[in-house]
Amino acid sequence: MTDLHPDLARVLLSPDVIQSRIKEIARQIEGDYADAECVVLIGILKGAFIFLSDLSRELKIPHTVDFISVSSYGDSAVSNGAVRLILDLRKPIKNEHVIIVEDIVDTGNTLEYLYRTLKWRNPASLRTCTLFQKERESKDVPVDYLGFELPDVWVVGYGLDYADTHRTLPYVAELKAEVYG
Ligand code: IMP
Ligand code: MG
Numbered sequence: 001m002t003d004l005h006p007d008l009a010r011v012l013l014s015p016d017v018i019q020s021r022i023k024e025i026a027r028q029i030e031g032d033y034a035d036a037e038c039v040v041l042i043g044i045l046k047g048a049f050i051f052l053s054d055l056s057r058e059l060k061i062p063h064t065v066d067f068i069s070v071s072s073y074g075d076s077a078v079s080n081g082a083v084r085l086i087l088d089l090r091k092p093i094k095n096e097h098v099i100i101v102e103d104i105v106d107t108g109n110t111l112e113y114l115y116r117t118l119k120w121r122n123p124a125s126l127r128t129c130t131l132f133q134k135e136r137e138s139k140d141v142p143v144d145y146l147g148f149e150l151p152d153v154w155v156v157g158y159g160l161d162y163a164d165t166h167r168t169l170p171y172v173a174e175l176k177a178e179v180y181g
Pocket of ligand 1: 047102110154162
């Protein structure tokens, strides 16, 4: 790519590769929920909104979407481990089939916190779907649907940001270490 932004080291995943993997995940979910009346996809803002919108439009089973927002990183690339709920769901999820949709699992703190929080609300079932997971030790939280494993570097694009920049790139790229280090 000739016009790569100077903050970016290299492109890791092209738009085509991302889209075809999302189609595969959708087929997997359709198979697993063939008998469910409805599924609730819960996107974690902001990072998951692009993945959720593509996944949702690809899914050919009845489903609704809702959003939740948590905070852990602020504007930095270093997690301090504390997760706070910033914005809650619009509707109760009791007796619903719920899939948490995340952009990327790094330490696993966010997904572990949300899994625990939503489990208390007694959904009929609760699964997790993340487009990316870093190849590093993360908290022991079950990931039911995984798109891609990525190296332990800071990545941006396709919903993922660095201090709210580079989020809307159509591909996923590695941020140069000197930018976030
Ligand atoms: P965790 O709680 O450490 O698993 O981090 C999860 C959250 O941190 C994700 O939902 C992302 O919003 C953010 N995050 C972690 N790694 C990256 C990255 O490489 N690029 C952009 N956002 C990231
Ligand atoms: Mg996120």
